[in-house]
Amino acid sequence: MKNYLMRPYSGAARFVTFVFILLGWCACNPSGNTDTTNQAATADTAVVQAAPADSLREALADTLPPSNKKRIYLTFDDGPNLGTKNLLTILQDEKVPATMFLIGLHTGASPEQKLMWxxxxxxxxxxxxxxxxxHAWRNKFTPFYQHADSVIADFNHAETLMALKAPIARTPGRNAWRIDxxxxxxxxxxxxTIDTLQSKGGYVLIGWDLEWMFNHxxxxxxQTADQLYAQVNHLFGSNKTLIPNNLVILAHDQMWRTSxxxxxxxxxxRKLKASPDYELALISNYPGVxxxxxxGKGI
Structure with a gap:
């Protein structure tokens, strides 16, 4: 078994040709009431110039085929951060896909974080x-979400700084979904404000079904691995995920600092990989994304 112990850290133009690359495509303090609606796309959605047919076929070629298995999406927030190095080692050793929701400020916050970026x-x-x-002006969630334009500017700054390939995002401190x-x-x-981040900012927003919680x-x-695995089985068994047979798990990079x-x-x-019922996938393969x-919602 590898030793995953890690040393502590020391310290717009809008995307128009996203169909060329869909691979390579961010606590989460869920609270309050939920508002869930399924409605047709509105007429004020921004219009995207039609992509060449060859480009469209190339992009869709990366779409996972239909499957009888339940799909699980491992997502990790707040990187590059404490634990990112260990996390990447684990993902590489286990050969599993994962989605990283990154904070622009963290990409250069220390030499180690810059190295991880x-x-x-x-x-x-x-x-x-x-x-x-x-990350909401360093976790100042209430004032951050009071002004939609500054929220959009914050996300746009991160997108430009990191040269992200597609406008897929996660709101800091809020479990919000805006997919089609x-x-x-x-x-x-x-x-x-979150509606505006989708409609005016152009972002597809991803929340989560289950959080691997951590002591701040x-x-x-x-949770232990067994406890989290039991929660996965329960959510699928009771049909309590946002979309049936699809489950998004939220964790954080800083959770993996120790062995x-x-x-x-x-x-x-390994429990997920050993199950014949489950398969792991990237968030771009989540239904509707x-x-x-x-x-054109991301333009």
């Missing part, structure tokens, strides 16, 4: 997505 850009099998530039006709908001007072005092994982927690992640991934992009 450089590695992330060429790391195989992962997608890089937007988790804002400042799918809408869910965990805190209704922020709904209008010491960054240690709360104890890192080995929990290894154990959990590619359709939303190809219809």
């Amino acid at each position: 450089n590695k992330l850009q060429t790391f195989p099998g992962i997608e890089l997505c937007n988790h804002s530039y400042s 006709s799918i809408t869910r908001t965990d805190l209704l007072k922020n709904k209008k 005092r010491n960054n240690q994982a709360v 104890v927690d890192s080995l929990r992640l290894v154990d959990f991934i 590619r359709r939303a992009l190809l219809k």
Whole structure:
């Protein structure tokens, strides 16, 4: 077994040709009420110039084929951060796909984080997505979401800084979904701003079905691998995911600083891989995401 112990850290133009590259494509404090609606795409959605047929075929060639298995999407927030190095080692060793929702400010916050950012850009099998530039002005969630234009500017700054390939994002501190006709908001007072981040900012927003929680005092994982795996089985068995047979798991890079927690992640991934019922996928293959992009919601 590898030792995943890690040393602590020391320290717009809008995307028009996204169909050329869909691979390589960000706590999460869920609270409040939910607002879930399924509605047709509105007429004020921005229009995208039609892509060449060859480019469209190339993009769709990366779409996963239909499957009888339930799909699980491993997503990790707040990187590059404490634990990113261990996380990438685990993903590489286990050969599993994962989606990283990154904070622009963290890409150059320390020499080690800059090194991890450089590695992330060429790391195989992962997608890089937007988790804002400042993480809601360093967790000042209430004032951050009061002004839609500044929220959009924050996400746009991160997108430009990191040269992200597609406008797939996760709102900091809010479990919000905006995918094609799918809408869910965990805190209704922020709904209008998050609606604007989709409609005016052009972002496809990804929330989560299950969080691998951590203790914010010491960054240690709360659930064991067995406990999290049992939660996965329960959510699928009781049909409590946003879209049936699809489950998005949220975790955080900083959870994998020690060998104890890192080995929990290894154990959990191996349980998923050993199950004949499950398969792991990138978030761009989540139902509706590619359709939303190809219809121009991300332009």
